Amino acid sequence: MRETVAARSALRKRKWELPALRSSEKRFLFSKAWIVIAIAIIAFMALCAIAPQWIAPYSPVEMFTDSIMQPPSVVHPFGTDYFGRDVFSVVVYGSRESLLIGLMSVVAGGIVGGTIGALSGYVGGLLDMVLMRAIEILMTIPGILLALTIAAAMGPSMTNIVIAVAAATIPGYARVMRGQTMSINGRSYITAARSIGVSRWGIFWRHVLPNSLSPLLVMATLGIGSSILAGSSLSFLGLGVLKEIPDWGALLSQGRGYLTVAWWICTFPGLAITLLVLAVNITGDWLRDYLDPKQKEG
Template sequence: MSESRTVTRSMLHAFLAALIRSKPGLAGAVILTIFVLAALLAPVLGLPDPVKGDLLARLKPPTISLSGFGAHPLGTDQLGRDILSRIIYGGRVTLMIAALSVLTGGVFGVVIGLISGFFGGWVDRVLMRVVDMQLSVPLTILALLIIASLGPALHNLVMVLALTSWVQYARVVRGQVLAVKSREYIQSARAIAAHPLRIIFHHVLPNVMTPAIVVLTLELARIILLEAGLSFLGLGIQPPDAAWGRMLAEGRTFMSTAWWLSVFPGVAIMLTVLSVNLLGDWLRDYFDPHLEG
């Protein structure tokens, strides 16, 4: 047990050391950590109520200066609601939906990829045809149709976004399984009549998780953008709750007079997606050095 802990600790140290040496990867990790911590700690940060408005303070410009921050550092919207508070609370919703979606889609896609690659034959052909059929449908159109039919409830959003992502995991994991299942230790497990599920989850799965983790980080960025797009169209989180995409949509009318209504939520989306992409690119290079550069 002590030796196992030592190996795990050394692997973690090597991972963190490699991350620190990579400027893009470190920048992505730091920015994403800031957004995640802000979202998690929002209730204890003493922020104004993101839903309650104050018409006497409507459309106040940002008050960031060398002398410090004002009552509304990023200004207020057309109903007098604090923009900074709405961005942070909107980030809570966006990151929660994105995390649940990629985990749900990831688990389902990894299982499908494992089954398809390991058993092969007609099972593989049927599952891959299902994947091909879904890939032939524009994912944004599919999401719009389902949300418009079922309604923009939180669980519907998670289901729809997970539905648009599982195929990526399935194809990547299937390819890895095809390469792994012909190795000697898999053949040895089959020779002693080990149960197929034991072979899949104890021998195959640990060897295909690395590419699945990389796909997860890259899918997270896509899901954040897709959720923001649905909210922008009015099919995401509904008012009065804050959502980055809806804040962008509401700020369009005031672009000439109150630019901060759209600019700051747009910057939040951009920085979050950029940080996830930077971290995902670094993870891909770290786990497969042949792709670096």
């Protein structure tokens, strides 16, 4: 009788105990938590770029002359700069230019590079040789150096920065798209489509191109972070967008001279760049694992 009561008591206690998680389950939950955090950071940054007036407590051009270079406080969470502007508000408003440079350069580079790679891989022959030799010449030049040269030659503006950063990413997209197109073009269902009389370009638009876009999409997602870094680097060097409200790279450049006396002026824009690039890379890694069956099996 006592053993039965003890067994029932132990069973009741066990109901309230959480089951132990295996190491693989812990890794899965940990990775999912990081993905949620990364997506939340990206969503917040996007909201800052779309509607900064909802986030920023002050105008980015409002100057508090009695609070010049004040450290972070309750009133000014990121402190104030050498003009007395609220650094948090300036960082929020500056996110628009940084995000636009990253997104637009990735879209432009992906479209141009993807088109070159798809045509080169599908048509082949002389066109493939000419396009790939041109791409290889571009690949011999470091990306940031190519972007710096183009931006310096064309002058500081949003359009020129996007062109410069996009040009540096074209070779990578072209190589990936060419390899994927050649791989898809050799599949059995492509041969079957040819055997039933489907036109060459009909096969390209219906079968080859749609099935080749997944790696390009993943690469573009991962490339957003690199493009934001490249755009910020050009702005840091004085080749960015010349506006009243500077982007993050320009904020870093403006605050570097005050690093020893007002560290917060360039620290928080740098943290914003770091957080956004890290969040984009985590999201890109997750998207790669989700779209690539080989990654799932590994």
